[in-house]
Amino acid sequence: MRITQGTFSFLPDLTDAEIRAQVDYALAQGWAISVEYTDDPHPRNFYWEMWGNPMFDLRDGAGALMEIQACRKAHSKLYIRVNAFDSTRGFETTRLSFIVNRPADEPGFSLKRQEGPGRNVIYTIESYATVAPEGRRYES
Amino acid sequence: MGSPADRYKSGVMPYAKMGYWDADYSPKDTDVIALFRITPQDGVDPIEAAAAVAGESSTATWTVVWTDRLTACELYRAKAFRVDPVPGSPGQYFSYIAYDLDLFEEGSIANLTASIIGNVFGFKPLKALRLEDMRIPVAYLKTFQGPPTGIVVERERLDKFGRPLLGATTKPKLGLSSKNYGRVVYEALKGGLDFVKDDENINSQPFMHWRDRFLYCMEAVNKASAATGEVKGHYLNVTAGTMEDMYERAEFAKELGSVIIMIDLVIGYTAIQSMGKWARRNDMVLHLHRAGHGTYTRQKNHGVSFRVIAKWMRMAGVDHIHAGTVVGKLEGDPNVIKGIYSVCRDSFTKKNLEQGVFFDQDWASLRKMMPVASGGIHAGQMHQLITYLGEDVVLQFGGGTIGHPMGIQAGATANRVALEVMIKARNEGRDIWNEGPQILADAAKWCSPLKAALDTWKDVTFNYASTDTADFVPTATPS
Numbered sequence: 217m218r219i220t221q222g223t224f225s226f227l228p229d230l231t232d233a234e235i236r237a238q239v240d241y242a243l244a245q246g247w248a249i250s251v252e253y254t255d256d257p258h259p260r261n262f263y264w265e266m267w268g269n270p271m272f273d274l275r276d277g278a279g280a281l282m283e284i285q286a287c288r289k290a291h292s293k294l295y296i297r298v299n300a301f302d303s304t305r306g307f308e309t310t311r312l313s314f315i316v317n318r319p320a321d322e323p324g325f326s327l328k329r330q331e332g333p334g335r336n337v338i339y340t341i342e343s344y345a346t347v348a349p350e351g352r353r354y355e356s
Numbered sequence: 357m358g359s360p361a362d363r364y365k366s367g368v369m370p371y372a373k374m375g376y377w378d379a380d381y382s383p384k385d386t387d388v389i390a391l392f393r394i395t396p397q398d399g400v401d402p403i404e405a406a407a408a409v410a411g412e413s414s415t416a417t418w419t420v421v422w423t424d425r426l427t428a429c430e431l432y433r434a435k436a437f438r439v440d441p442v443p444g445s446p447g448q449y450f451s452y453i454a455y456d457l458d459l460f461e462e463g464s465i466a467n468l469t470a471s472i473i474g475n476v477f478g479f480k481p482l483k484a485l486r487l488e489d490m491r492i493p494v495a496y497l498k499t500f501q502g503p504p505t506g507i508v509v510e511r512e513r514l515d516k517f518g519r520p521l522l523g524a525t526t527k528p529k530l531g532l533s534s535k536n537y538g539r540v541v542y543e544a545l546k547g548g549l550d551f552v553k554d555d556e557n558i559n560s561q562p563f564m565h566w567r568d569r570f571l572y573c574m575e576a577v578n579k580a581s582a583a584t585g586e587v588k589g590h591y592l593n594v595t596a597g598t599m600e601d602m603y604e605r606a607e608f609a610k611e612l613g614s615v616i617i618m619i620d621l622v623i624g625y626t627a628i629q630s631m632g633k634w635a636r637r638n639d640m641v642l643h644l645h646r647a648g649h650g651t652y653t654r655q656k657n658h659g660v661s662f663r664v665i666a667k668w669m670r671m672a673g674v675d676h677i678h679a680g681t682v683v684g685k686l687e688g689d690p691n692v693i694k695g696i697y698s699v700c701r702d703s704f705t706k707k708n709l710e711q712g713v714f715f716d717q718d719w720a721s722l723r724k725m726m727p728v729a730s731g732g733i734h735a736g737q738m739h740q741l742i743t744y745l746g747e748d749v750v751l752q753f754g755g756g757t758i759g760h761p762m763g764i765q766a767g768a769t770a771n772r773v774a775l776e777v778m779i780k781a782r783n784e785g786r787d788i789w790n791e792g793p794q795i796l797a798d799a800a801k802w803c804s805p806l807k808a809a810l811d812t813w814k815d816v817t818f819n820y821a822s823t824d825t826a827d828f829v830p831t832a833t834p835s
Contacts, residue, residue, distance in 0.1 A: 219585035223518035224780055226548060226772045228802070234780070241783035259515065259587045292826050301519075306724070307701035308509045311782065312518035312783075327582035339578040 217324035219257050219290055222297055222315040232281065235298065235316055239341075240277040242300035248272040249280045250299045253291045253317075255353040256346050270301050293354045295319070306351075315345050319354040360425075368419050371407035375430065376416060384453040387651075389491040390453045390472055391714045393442060395657055398809075405482060406436035406451035412476040431456050433449040443827050450488070450658065450714075462499035465625040465672045470583060473660060484658040490667060491715035496719055500671040501629075502553045504636035506723025507701065507748050510675060512551065512617065513641070519779045520747055521550045522771055523591075525730065525754035529555035534564050539573030544757050545580030545588045547768025552595035553730075553752065556620045556647035566596075566605055574612040591618035591643040591676075594682040599627060606785060607632055616641040616676075622648045622666075625672060630698045632673025643676035643728070644669060654823055661824070663712060666699045670725050680729045684743045685732025689822035690744060700725040701748055709828035726750055734813040735774040735806060739792020742778055751775070761812055766805035 224230060230238070239249055248273050252264035263269050267287040271284060280298075296317035298330040306321050323344035330338040363374075371377070383389055390413075394406035408416075414434035415424070435453045435586050442448040460639030461467040511517055526532070526540045541552040551571075560566035574592040581588045594605035594617050596752055600622070607618045619631050628644065635642040652659035662679070669677050679696050680688035691788035705717040729745055741751055753771050760767025762790055777799040780789050788795065800807035 217583065217585075221515060221546065225777050226769070226776045227596055227780065237784045238780070239728070241785070247537055257585055259581055259585055262512075262515065268610060276447075306721075309512060310517045313515075315520070323581040325585060335567075335573065336612065337571075341578065341582045 217322055219295070219315075219318065219322055219324075221257065221259065222313055224314045230316060230317075232285075235284065236277050238312065239280045239312065239340075243275055243277055243280070245300070245312055246304075247300035247301065247302045247312070249274065249283075250301060251283050251296065252299065253294045253296045255294050255320075255350065256297050256343060258341065258343055258346070260264055262350045264295070265295065267296075270299075272303075275291050286318055289303070292317070293319050296347065321354075359680050364422050364425060365422055366420055366422075369409040369624045370404050371416060372404050372436075374403075374407075374411060374416060374420070375433050375435060376410040376414075377403055377407035378435045378437055380602045381435045381454060383437070384456075386457045386495045387491075388455040388472075388493060388494045388496060388823065389455065390455070390487060391489045391713060392451050392480055393448055393451065393484075393486040393488050393657065394451050395448050397483055398482050400481050400815075401440050402441075402449040402451070403436070406439045406449065406453070408453060408479060408481055409476055409485065410434040410436040411477050411773075412454060412455045413453070413471050413474065416425035420597075423462040432459060433457070445827065447797065449591060452741075457495055460496065460498075463629075463757040465502070465629060465668050467650040469625060469668070475707070477658075483645060484507050486656065486658050487660045487664050488626055489661065489714040489730060490664055490714065491717060492667065492671065493566075494718050495672065497722055499760060500722065501632060501636060501652035501673045502710075502722035503642075503662040503672060503673055503675045503725050504632050504723075505639075505641045505675045507675075508724070508727050510641050510726060514589070514829030516550060516587070518747070519741070519775055521726070521746070522548065522752040522768075522775060523551035523552045523553055523730070523750050523752040524549055524757040524768070526558075527555075527754050527758050529558060531560070531563055533812065534568035537564060537569060538576040540758060541590050542572050542580055544768045545577065546583050546592075547757075548584075548772030549757065550586070551589045551591060551750065553591040553643070554618055556593070556595070556622075556645040559595050569802050570605075570608055570612055570614075570659065574614060576719065577614070578737050588621040589614065589641070591616050591619070593618040593645075594631070595623055599630060601633070602627070602631065603634065606631070606640070608726070610638050610640060614640070616643055616661045618643040619674075620645050620647040622667075625668065628669070628674060629672045635675070636673070641675045642673070644674040644678070646678045656824055661712065663696045663699050666696050666715070666725070670719070674725060675723075676726045676728050676750060678730055680727075681731055681733050681741070683737050683740050683817070684729065685818045689825045691826045692822070692824055695826075697727050697745065700727045700748075710826050724748070728752060730754070732816075734816060735770050736796065736811045736813055738771075738774040738778045738791075738796065739788040742775075742782060756809070756813065759812075760805065762805055762807050767809065768804070770809035773799055774809075816824070 251267035296323040300312040733755035757767035
């Protein structure tokens with residue numbers, strides 16, 4: 217399967233030039249770029265690991281791309297996303313977030329159903345990858 | 357006006373003379389200001405008509421009463437303070453009326469509207485009356501909860517940023533059994549939509565009891581979430597005949613883990629506020645379908661404009677509100693829609709007469725409502741939709757998903773690909789208004805569902821004149 221989190225997951229994987237264009241757009245809006253990675257792509261895993269702090273003072277797209285590439289080099293088999301953060305009052309939140317690296321094989325999620333009262337079902341979504349301990353996922 | 361003795365002599369006196377007209381009045385920061393379009397009966401002076409509206413929507417009755425003198429009546433009288441002819445519409449006038457804050461109960465849309473749109477709309481000396489806009493003072497806004505979730509928190513909760521959200525309404529809207537209904541939900545969500553929606557009139561009918569629908573829809577939502585790794589939702593419509601029934605349905609939706617529930621505008625202002633509070637207490641996104649609004653918002657000379665309804669709904673506390681598409685099958689002049697979207701999404705809405713916005717409005721940090729564009733839109737219009745409506749909006753393609761020749765999943769995929777490719781192009785600095793069709797055609801080369809969607813609906817447009825348009829047109833200023 218292909219996890220479709222992020223702004224551009226239905227498109228072919230972005231090239232570095234395409235990533236740069238999105239980064240430049242975000243910087244032009246005054247947003248701060250940050251890079252995050254994870255081996256736990258559960259839809260409600262909000263806290264991916266931070267590849268350093270958000271780069272509030274970096275206004276140069278080339279520099280941001282270098283960070284993305286460095287993160288990719290260190291975590292080539294994991295999910296990596298680029299976020300753009302807007303600190304404007306009334307937003308103070310992420311404005312753009314897209315995946316720039318993903319494992320070659322994405323095993324996806326199991327859906328566990330527990331019978332509840334009446335016809336209720338308690339659902340649990342679990343990534344097949346997270347059955348292995350942290351740091352030992354997506355190793356193949 | 358003469359002496360108090362003259363003023364309070366029993367009998368009938370023009371409203372303007374009773375103190376409901378004051379050309380020199382300068383509104384306080386804490387006043388509620390209403391802007392009415394009044395069409396007086398033939399022979400009725402517009403200033404007297406405006407004063408009558410002020411009177412009938414505040415303290416007045418048809419005759420002088422001495423009991424006014426037991427009160428600080430000057431304060432409680434609403435004051436019409438400005439009357440302008442409507443450009444290009446002879447016989448109609450814009451009248452500005454100020455109301456003191458003490459006329460209204462805190463945190464109550466019911467109380468606010470009982471004055472502002474109460475008796476006065478049936479008042480005989482007027483042929484017609486329309487509430488065009490209101491300025492709500494910060495002091496009053498702060499007594500309202502506002503949207504339980506708001507755009508920012510909704511996006512964070514759903515983990516979806518940088519693009520409009522995508523939805524669809526299950527069709528046919530009536531008649532499907534729960535199991536078949538859930539099938540449509542699953543296919544659409546798995547194919548790429550973020551939300552599917554109950555329609556306004558899906559409640560609990562003989563063909564589908566509400567509990568059955570909720571159970572099957574949540575199976576669909578969770579299955580689609582596991583298949584895509586995304587948070588998905590279905591607006592479970594909890595509209596019912598009584599508050600007790602609505603609470604019961606909302607509780608069940610919560611028990612099942614739904615991220616969102618839905619209500620219809622026809623349940624009434626107080627019921628909406630109650631559900632807004634329930635949603636805040638229970639971490640639920642609250643979707644409002646504006647069923648019924650067209651009966652009073654659409655005609656320009658009489659009723660309440662939708663921008664006012666949107667303001668009231670932001671105060672009452674809903675997270676989603678249907679607010680027009682511009683290009684779809686339902687009423688929507690581009691400028692008027694822009695004004696309505698501003699009311700939903702701004703932190704501070706600036707006066708903009710061309711968009712029908714008559715006042716600056718500071719929203720006092722009330723959370724933002726996500727506008728929903730729904731009704732007769734399809735993937736081929738993506739560049740127009742993004743240009744007109746921006747990013748913080750739910751685009752709902754019901755027929756445009758479910759009616760896809762290759763199936764529902766393909767329909768959803770076509771919409772999602774069209775959306776992402778257009779956002780990407782916009783961010784890259786391309787002129788999507790002009791290049792949009794080419795951008796879609798290029799994507800259709802590698803996405804066959806998009807190609808099929810474009811081929812099926814390429815010529816579908818709804819080009820009819822709007823009835824609700826702004827009265828002020830842009831004028832060129834000499835440079």
